Amino acid sequence: MAGGNIKWGSSVEAARKEAREQGKLILVDLFNPG
Amino acid sequence: MGAVTYPNSDVQRYIEQHFVPVQFNVVEQPEVVDRFNSAWTPSLIVQDVEGREYRRSLGYLDPPRFLGEMALARLLEGIHRRDFKTANHRAIEALELTKGDPDREPEALYFGSVAAYKAANDAEKLKEGWNRLLDQFPESDWAKKAEFIRKS
Numbered sequence: 001m002a003g004g005n006i007k008w009g010s011s012v013e014a015a016r017k018e019a020r021e022q023g024k025l026i027l028v029d030l031f032n033p034g
Numbered sequence: 035m036g037a038v039t040y041p042n043s044d045v046q047r048y049i050e051q052h053f054v055p056v057q058f059n060v061v062e063q064p065e066v067v068d069r070f071n072s073a074w075t076p077s078l079i080v081q082d083v084e085g086r087e088y089r090r091s092l093g094y095l096d097p098p099r100f101l102g103e104m105a106l107a108r109l110l111e112g113i114h115r116r117d118f119k120t121a122n123h124r125a126i127e128a129l130e131l132t133k134g135d136p137d138r139e140p141e142a143l144y145f146g147s148v149a150a151y152k153a154a155n156d157a158e159k160l161k162e163g164w165n166r167l168l169d170q171f172p173e174s175d176w177a178k179k180a181e182f183i184r185k186s
Contacts, residue, residue: 005041005046006040006046006049006050006055007055008055008056008057009054009055009056009057010056010057010058011056012056012081012085015054015055015056016054016083016085018054019053019054019082019083020083022054024052024053024054025052025053025054025080025081025082025088025107025108025111026053026054026055026056026080026081026082026083027049027053027054027055027056027078027079027080027104028056028057028058028070028077028078028079028080028081029035029055029056029057029058029076029077029078030057030058030060030066030067030070030072030075030076030077030079031035031036031057031058031059031060031075031076032059032060032061032075032076033059033061034061
């Protein structure tokens with residue numbers, strides 16, 4: 001994963017569930033490793 | 035982003051506090067280009083749990099600009115959710131995190147003034163904030179959007 005110690009998820013659906021529970025927003029990062 | 039911005043401790047802390055991060059490699063998962071309607075990377079998109087989008091940024095952002103973008107996303111989410119007390123609180127943070135950024139500080143001033151106005155139900159708050167914007171960033175696009183306040 002490109003992103004230091006950040007715990008990136010790979011599912012928006014799972015992120016929504018977690019965000020709902022924690023009162024957070026979702027950050028989506030589209031990246032190209034090249 | 036992965037080399038400089040995401041390893042930054044302030045960036046990591048801010049994401050941890052306020053966001054659930056999701057990352058997609060567009061080479062391995064090309065379908066995400068259509069899913070998120072974005073053909074350029076890096077693309078940063080801030081959504082709520084219903085999938086409503088509040089902010090989109092294309093291209094590399096260094097840590098200060100990234101933090102400003104995220105703070106503006108949180109401010110706008112509060113405004114659009116009509117939670118103006120929260121938005122007003124987030125505006126203070128957005129102003130701190132965009133300070134010195136000529137592209138984002140004027141926007142933080144613009145929407146921070148909106149939040150203050152709506153939170154207090156006092157149009158003077160809008161006038162005060164937008165006049166400050168007009169004084170500090172007269173050539174900014176956000177000042178042009180606010181300049182009618184001096185004619186009203």
